[in-house]
Amino acid sequence: MSDIAANAPATGRSNSIWARRLIPDLATRRALIAITAALLVWQVGATSGSWLGTPLPIIGAAPAPDAVLTAWTKLLGDPGYWQSWVSSLLRVTLGFIAATAIGAPFGLALSSWSIFRGLAFPVFELLRPIPPLAWVPASIIFWPTQELSIAFVIFLGGFYTIVLNILGGADALDPRLIQSARSMGASRWTIFRRLILPGVLPSLGVGMETAIGVTWEVVVAAEMISGGSSGASASSGGGLGFFIWNSYVGGAYPNIVVGMISIGFAGYFSSALARWAMGRATPWLKRT
Amino acid sequence: MTTQGKANAPAKGEIVLRDVCKSYGPRRFATGVIRDCSFTAEANRFTVMIGPSGAGKSTLVRLIAGFEKPSSGQILIDGRPVAGPGRDRLVVFQETALFPWMSVEDNALFGPRARGESEASSGKLVDFLLGKVGLLAFRKHFPNQLSGGMQRRAELTRALVNNPDAMILDEPFRGLDAMMKKLMLEYYAKLSAEQPRTNLFVTTDIDEAIFLADRLLVMSHIPTQVRAIIEVDLPRPRRYNDLFHDDRANEIKMQALSILHEEAMKGFSGGSKAAGDFMEAYRRRVAAG
Numbered sequence: 001m002s003d004i005a006a007n008a009p010a011t012g013r014s015n016s017i018w019a020r021r022l023i024p025d026l027a028t029r030r031a032l033i034a035i036t037a038a039l040l041v042w043q044v045g046a047t048s049g050s051w052l053g054t055p056l057p058i059i060g061a062a063p064a065p066d067a068v069l070t071a072w073t074k075l076l077g078d079p080g081y082w083q084s085w086v087s088s089l090l091r092v093t094l095g096f097i098a099a100t101a102i103g104a105p106f107g108l109a110l111s112s113w114s115i116f117r118g119l120a121f122p123v124f125e126l127l128r129p130i131p132p133l134a135w136v137p138a139s140i141i142f143w144p145t146q147e148l149s150i151a152f153v154i155f156l157g158g159f160y161t162i163v164l165n166i167l168g169g170a171d172a173l174d175p176r177l178i179q180s181a182r183s184m185g186a187s188r189w190t191i192f193r194r195l196i197l198p199g200v201l202p203s204l205g206v207g208m209e210t211a212i213g214v215t216w217e218v219v220v221a222a223e224m225i226s227g228g229s230s231g232a233s234a235s236s237g238g239g240l241g242f243f244i245w246n247s248y249v250g251g252a253y254p255n256i257v258v259g260m261i262s263i264g265f266a267g268y269f270s271s272a273l274a275r276w277a278m279g280r281a282t283p284w285l286k287r288t
Numbered sequence: 289m290t291t292q293g294k295a296n297a298p299a300k301g302e303i304v305l306r307d308v309c310k311s312y313g314p315r316r317f318a319t320g321v322i323r324d325c326s327f328t329a330e331a332n333r334f335t336v337m338i339g340p341s342g343a344g345k346s347t348l349v350r351l352i353a354g355f356e357k358p359s360s361g362q363i364l365i366d367g368r369p370v371a372g373p374g375r376d377r378l379v380v381f382q383e384t385a386l387f388p389w390m391s392v393e394d395n396a397l398f399g400p401r402a403r404g405e406s407e408a409s410s411g412k413l414v415d416f417l418l419g420k421v422g423l424l425a426f427r428k429h430f431p432n433q434l435s436g437g438m439q440r441r442a443e444l445t446r447a448l449v450n451n452p453d454a455m456i457l458d459e460p461f462r463g464l465d466a467m468m469k470k471l472m473l474e475y476y477a478k479l480s481a482e483q484p485r486t487n488l489f490v491t492t493d494i495d496e497a498i499f500l501a502d503r504l505l506v507m508s509h510i511p512t513q514v515r516a517i518i519e520v521d522l523p524r525p526r527r528y529n530d531l532f533h534d535d536r537a538n539e540i541k542m543q544a545l546s547i548l549h550e551e552a553m554k555g556f557s558g559g560s561k562a563a564g565d566f567m568e569a570y571r572r573r574v575a576a577g
Contacts, residue, residue, distance in 0.1 A: 176385040179355045183373040184399035184450055194398070198389040284389045284430040 039065055063254040068261075071254035085262065087239040091154055091219050092212070092270060098151070099158025099211055104204060106159075107166030108196070124163065132156040132218050136225050150222045157218035158211035165210070169203020170196060202285060205278030212274050216267040220244070240266070299331035300366060301376065301453030301486030303352055308361035310347055321347050323511035325361070329454070329503075332484040334477075336497040338544065339507030340552040345490045346382075348512065349458045352488070353379045365454065375399065378452040382459040384439045386431040392418070392442045393427040399450040410449060417445045421475070437468040444476070454486040461496065470528045473499055481524065494541055494548070499528055506544050509551040516547050 023029050043066065045059030055061060063071075075081040110117045110124075132153050139149040173196065181191050223241030240263050247255035279286075308325045311318035321344045329335035339345055350356045352363055354373040363370040365377060386395050393414065400410035418424045421441040431439055440460055447455060461469045477500055480487055491497050497504055498520055506516040518540055522531075531537050 174385065176381055176383075177387060179353070179373060180379070180381075180385045181398070181402065183353060183375060183378055184402055185375045186398075186402035190402050194390075194402075195387065198387075201389070282389070284432065 063257050067254040068257045071252070072258045072261075075255065075258055081243070084238055084240045084243040084259075085266065088219055088223065088241065088263070089266065091150065091223075091239060092215050092266075095151055095154030095219070096158050096208075096212060096215050098155045099162055099215070100204075100208065102155075103159045103162035103207075104166055107163040108170065108200070110163070110167050111170035112192070112196075124160075128160050132214075133221050133225070136222060150219075153222045154215055154218050157214040161211040161214055162204070162207040165203045165207025166200050169200040172203075173199045201278070201282050205275070205282060208274045208278060209271050212270045213267060216263065216270065220263055302331040302364075302366055303329040303377070303454055303486060303488060304362075304364040304367075305348075305352070306362040306364075308348075308351065308358045308363060310344075310351060310356070310359050320511040322351075322358070323513060325513050327505055327514045327517070329486055329488045331366075331453075331486050333502040334480060334487045334489065334500055335503045335505060336489045336491060336501035337505045337507055338491055338494060338497045338548065339512070340509055340548060340555050341492055342510070342555065344510050344512035345507060346458055349379060349456055349488075349490060352456060353377055375403075375450050376453040377456055378447040378450060378454075380440075380443050380447055380455070380457045380460045382462050384431060384436075384443060386439060386443055386446070388431050391428045391430060392423055392434070392445075395431070395442060396446045396449050398446065413449055414445070417448055420479070421445055437464050437472065440464065440472060448479075448483075452485065454488060456488045456490075458490045459492065462491075462493075469496070474528055476500070477524075477526065494544055495528075495531070497544070498522070498537055498540055499526055499531055504540070504544060506547045507551075509554045515551065516544070518543060 019029060023032065042059070042062070043064055045056050046062045046064035046067075048060045049055035106120075110121055135153050135156060136149070139152045140146065143149040143152055177195060177199070178191060181195055186194075219239065220241035223239040224245040240259050244256050244259035244263075247253070247259060305328075306326050308322055309320065310322040311320040313319050325348065327335075337345055337348070347356075351358050352365075352370065354370050354377070365374075370377075386392075387398065390398065396414045396418065397407070397410060401407070415424070418427055421444065423438060423441055423445065426434060426438065426442075431442065434442065444460070461472050464472065473496060487500075489497075489500055501520040504516075504518040504520050505514050506518065507513070508515045520540055522534065522537055522540075532541065
């Protein structure tokens with residue numbers, strides 16, 4: 001790909017026949033050109049110190065793409081790097097499951113029982129504006145172990161998102177559907193099981209996709225803060241966030257970028273997995 | 289006047305309204321939607337309510353179905369007061385209320401399953417009805433994979449499986465193209481002849497109304513009341529295309545239209561004095577010239 005891209009003009013149109021034959025889709029061609037151009041700018045800018053004499057502002061200080069690539073190939077053989085992946089993935093998975101397992105029933109309860117809603121929702125709404133990361137010091141104080149304190153912060157991130165999405169979905173259910181069901185003699189339990197639960201699935205799906213993104217953000221930051229500040233060892237702290245922070249502290253700057261891109265991939269695949277799973281659970285949403 | 293099926297069927301599903309009133313809002317600022325509305329939809333007969341848009345007919349439907357309670361007055365089904373929704377009166381709405389996450393088949397079977405009825409017998413009935421409406425090949429489809437007309441047919445099937453005493457249809461064929469509407473009307477008229485039940489049909493289309501009705505209730509503008517009751521004594525079975533070749537049909541149509549026109553004008557000029565003045569001036573000019 002880089003050969004072709006290197007031969008393509010750096011700006012504008014690639015209407016030449018060979019390009020059109022190779023990559024017929026216009027959108028893909030444009031995307032490839034833009035990405036390649038960005039990589040070139042990055043490479044040139046990052047190495048400006050050497051070929052220009054003085055480094056360009058901001059981009060001159062960045063690690064160059066080739067340095068990043070070299071660092072990454074080296075890290076692929078490093079078990080510590082993969083351990084960071086596993087630690088972060090575990091935290092995200094567990095935090096996400098906890099947020100869904102507690103958030104979904106909580107959201108459904110809020111929508112089903114007005115008394116519960118009147119009591120619980122105001123407290124929920126007062127706590128929600130506090131960013132999960134602001135809870136980190138309090139969390140470290142309250143929870144007995146460091147892992148639990150990180151887990152709590154991660155849980156909060158996903159919890160708010162899922163509750164709000166489920167509540168919105170349940171509130172938006174067409175009341176005529178419920179009315180029709182009642183007319184036909186459905187019990188309250190049947191209505192819940194066969195109307196409300198499937199009805200909120202799409203909203204739950206949206207909530208889960210968003211929550212995974214939020215969870216990743218919180219994981220990375222929580223790992224940086226608690227892993228870095230308390231000087232935790234790789235076994236109790238760790239994770240990709242800690243890896244990034246550690247690389248910064250240790251001066252291995254290309255590793256920072258490796259960590260960033262790794263998290264980007266991990267987040268993307270998590271979201272894609274959630275989206276796929278929800279797509280399987282909601283077959284009626286597919287357009288023919 | 290009645291067809292062969294009706295003579296032997298038990299007369300069930302009679303709907304009676306007595307001085308029904310419905311208003312919304314706190315007492316002092318209440319908006320009266322329905323005021324002193326009384327009528328009877330006789331058992332096993334086709335009663336059609338026709339009235340201008342926004343005239344509270346849908347509110348009446350909701351009250352009869354039991355989704356809301358009237359502010360005052362009585363609504364009776366077979367002599368019993370309406371206390372809430374029930375399988376004896378099923379509603380087919382203007383916009384589809386099919387369950388989007390269930391297939392056509394599961395939608396149709398929802399009622400029997402919800403009541404714990406045997407799937408063997410209800411399954412056969414669903415097959416039969418789906419066959420009659422031509423949806424057998426689409427039984428596993430989801431509602432959003434069906435066209436508007438197919439959705440309406442599926443919804444009719446879902447209601448009819450439960451064999452309600454009364455069917456309440458609130459502008460169910462609105463928005464369908466002319467061809468589909470005609471087919472649906474003739475289909476439903478035929479079905480009602482074969483399986484008699486009390487039908488209460490709401491529409492704004494006079495042709496539709498006269499085609500279907502045994503009795504036509506012409507409704508007023510808000511606050512809703514019955515302005516006129518017209519017995520539609522046209523012979524059955526009726527053919528939609530030929531209906532208005534008949535003098536009697538046209539007579540009924542003119543009668544209903546003049547009342548509807550009056551009521552619609554009230555709605556039109558009701559809000560604006562300028563519009564009212566215009567209407568008055570136009571009327572005078574027509575009378576003079």
